[in-house]
Amino acid sequence: MSVKSINALRQIMRSDLCNRCGSCVGLSEGKIVFADREGEYRPVVLQEPDEPLAAKLLNACAGKSFDFPAFREYFYKETPSFHTYTGPYNGIYIAHSVNEQIRQAGASGGMLSAILIWLLNTGRIDGAVVTGMSKEKPWMAESFIATTPAEILDAAQSKYIITSVNEILPRIQEYKGKLAYVGLPGQVQSIRKLQKMGDASVAPIKYIFGPFYGNTLHFSSVRSFLKSYKIRDYQNIISLYFRYGEWPGNMRVEMSDGRVAELPKFHANYLIPFHILKNSLLCSDLSNEFTDISGGDAWA
Numbered sequence: 001m002s003v004k005s006i007n008a009l010r011q012i013m014r015s016d017l018c019n020r021c022g023s024c025v026g027l028s029e030g031k032i033v034f035a036d037r038e039g040e041y042r043p044v045v046l047q048e049p050d051e052p053l054a055a056k057l058l059n060a061c062a063g064k065s066f067d068f069p070a071f072r073e074y075f076y077k078e079t080p081s082f083h084t085y086t087g088p089y090n091g092i093y094i095a096h097s098v099n100e101q102i103r104q105a106g107a108s109g110g111m112l113s114a115i116l117i118w119l120l121n122t123g124r125i126d127g128a129v130v131t132g133m134s135k136e137k138p139w140m141a142e143s144f145i146a147t148t149p150a151e152i153l154d155a156a157q158s159k160y161i162i163t164s165v166n167e168i169l170p171r172i173q174e175y176k177g178k179l180a181y182v183g184l185p186g187q188v189q190s191i192r193k194l195q196k197m198g199d200a201s202v203a204p205i206k207y208i209f210g211p212f213y214g215n216t217l218h219f220s221s222v223r224s225f226l227k228s229y230k231i232r233d234y235q236n237i238i239s240l241y242f243r244y245g246e247w248p249g250n251m252r253v254e255m256s257d258g259r260v261a262e263l264p265k266f267h268a269n270y271l272i273p274f275h276i277l278k279n280s281l282l283c284s285d286l287s288n289e290f291t292d293i294s295g296g297d298a299w300a
């Protein structure tokens with residue numbers, strides 16, 4: 001007897017194959033939600049979707065499987081060059097924004113934000129799916145559709161805690177206009193799967209971008225970081241940066257009463273082995289190869 005799709009999906013949700021992309025949550029019509037975002041941060045089934053919907057969610061899940069050769073063939077057939085480390089490519093460049101404000105705002109030269117702003121200013125897109133920090137809970141990341149250069153800049157810089165961009169697929173589907181999309185490799189792979197399926201949820205997406213990818217961290221990394229500064233009330237965070245200031249920047253936390261905890265990015269890397277999302281260790285798409293353009297840091 002074949003396994004019901006929802007049961008197969010449940011197995012992925014509970015395993016390290018789940019990269020928390022958010023597709024199953026976003027497309028589930030409210031039947032699947034993320035629980036315990038400040039802890040294990042896992043999708044859980046509130047109400048079983050019917051088999052056709054569950055089968056679609058399972059198909060969209062890149063944690064289940066992602067056939068690199070087949071997707072290269074489908075999306076990059078005409079691409080002239082190939083390297084095992086990067087996948088198919090047209091060109092590899094060293095770049096930074098020539099606009100000083102964008103360059104300073106970005107994680108590593110602001111190239112991704114600069115391209116988004118150029119696409120917006122030239123009318124090639126009407127909005128960009130980006131990931132900033134939540135206004136309500138400034139210690140959590142939140143994806144949204146930016147429609148102005150200021151909003152794109154507000155979401156610049158790398159967020160090293162878990163993000164679930166594809167949770168907002170319903171908003172993407174409803175969007176009346178052309179969108180660029182920025183996501184991590186697992187998120188992008190799911191978008192590519194949905195595009196291949198011809199799913200309406202991704203129809204507005206005209207361009208796909210993303211950062212290179214080493215790892216993401218559980219929220220426990222932020223709590224642990226603060227603890228070393230004897231700060232325990234993380235709910236009083238008003239700003240959290242992972243790459244604050246001049247490159248490579250600092251991890252910096254600002255509290256509502258004026259306390260500040262700040263550490264150079266490379267020193268803050270001590271958090272990685274203790275708080276890494278296990279799925280990061282399984283990710284083999286470090287250059288985010290299923291984007292149109294991906295951006296690595298200066299050390300890449």
Ligand SMILES: Cc1cc2nc3c(=O)[nH]c(=O)nc-3n(C[C@H](O)[C@H](O)[C@H](O)COP(=O)(O)OP(=O)(O)OC[C@H]3O[C@@H](n4cnc5c(N)ncnc54)[C@H](O)[C@@H]3O)c2cc1C
Pocket residue numbers: 105106107108109110111112113114130131132155156157158159160161162163165182183184210211212213214215216295296297298299300
């Ligand atoms: C979790 C993570 C791990 C990374 N690991 C490496 C690495 O190991 N090696 C390496 O060379 N580079 C890595 N990078 C990429 C690097 O940090 C820069 O993002 C990249 O060089 C692009 O810089 P930029 O100035 O052009 O981007 P920016 O102009 O700062 O734009 C970044 C864009 O990415 C979006 N974004 C940021 N964080 C996330 C997120 N978590 N989920 C979804 N979207 C996001 C922002 O909203 C923004 O649109 C990582 C980035 C992230 C987010």
Ligand code: SF4
Pocket residue numbers: 009012013017018019020021022023024025043057060061062063064
């Ligand atoms: S669709 Fe994304 S969030 Fe859902 S189980 Fe698969 S990898 Fe995890």
